[in-house]
Amino acid sequence: KQEVTQIPAALSVPEGENLVLNCSFTDSAIYNLQWFRQDPGKGLTSLLLIQSSQREQTSGRLNASLDKSSGRSTLYIAASQPGDSATYLCAVPHGSGNTGKLIFGQGTTLQVKP
Amino acid sequence: GAGVSQSPSNKVTEKGKDVELRCDPISGHTALYWYRQSLGQGLEFLIYFQGNSAPDKSGLPSDRFSAERTGGSVSTLTIQRTQQEDSAVYLCASSRTGGENTIYFGEGSWLTVV
Numbered sequence: 001k002q003e004v005t006q007i008p009a010a011l012s013v014p015e016g017e018n019l020v021l022n023c024s025f026t027d028s029a030i031y032n033l034q035w036f037r038q039d040p041g042k043g044l045t046s047l048l049l050i051q052s053s054q055r056e057q058t059s060g061r062l063n064a065s066l067d068k069s070s071g072r073s074t075l076y077i078a079a080s081q082p083g084d085s086a087t088y089l090c091a092v093p094h095g096s097g098n099t100g101k102l103i104f105g106q107g108t109t110l111q112v113k114p
Numbered sequence: 115g116a117g118v119s120q121s122p123s124n125k126v127t128e129k130g131k132d133v134e135l136r137c138d139p140i141s142g143h144t145a146l147y148w149y150r151q152s153l154g155q156g157l158e159f160l161i162y163f164q165g166n167s168a169p170d171k172s173g174l175p176s177d178r179f180s181a182e183r184t185g186g187s188v189s190t191l192t193i194q195r196t197q198q199e200d201s202a203v204y205l206c207a208s209s210r211t212g213g214e215n216t217i218y219f220g221e222g223s224w225l226t227v228v
Binding site: 036044045089091100101103104 | 118
């Protein structure tokens with residue numbers, strides 16, 4: 001059974017710091033991995049989608065890496081800003097195929113202090 | 115539309131009553147998903163529609179829950195005889211096809227059963 005774990009559960013950093021959020025999964029036979037952001041009281045916003053054949057994806061100050069063999073993904077946020085404060089979730093499809101049935105981690109709640 | 119639209123945004127209902135939650139996916143998206151997010155819990159998959167295929171209902175927690183998608187577009191999630199443990203945010207999402215495409219979430223319907 002696939003399990004997705006995110007560590008730490010919460011993180012507080014001063015503005016400007018570079019930071020790494022971690023996501024691990026127990027079954028390496030994944031089709032892809034997505035990172036989402038959730039602001040309080042809001043839905044989820046997709047940040048990056050990494051296909052199983054890819055090692056990383058970049059969008060602005062965000063860089064996500066994927067190491068299937070070790071069952072890990074990291075989300076790197078450069079030069080953090082207070083506006084980055086949110087909960088970050090990673091998710092993988094259930095099973096090894098292409099499905100919208102996603103298994104989510106519990107999330108990392110990030111606070112960036114001005 | 116510009117994004118996934120859900121209604122109502124908030125619903126308070128008495129225990130034992132039925133509720134219907136509506137989702138309008140992004141135009142042209144063939145895949146539609148329902149998830150539930152409870153306080154202190156992670157995101158829980160409920161049901162997945164993909165085009166004309168039979169929906170994946172494996173995440174529905176009980177037979178009190180049902181969902182339909184009419185005309186390949188709008189979806190309705192129905193909860194019969196609501197219980198207090200049904201209180202949660204119900205999130206709808208859509209994507210162009212299956213999980214290989216970015217998944218877009220709505221803002222959610224906040225359900226409180228009193």
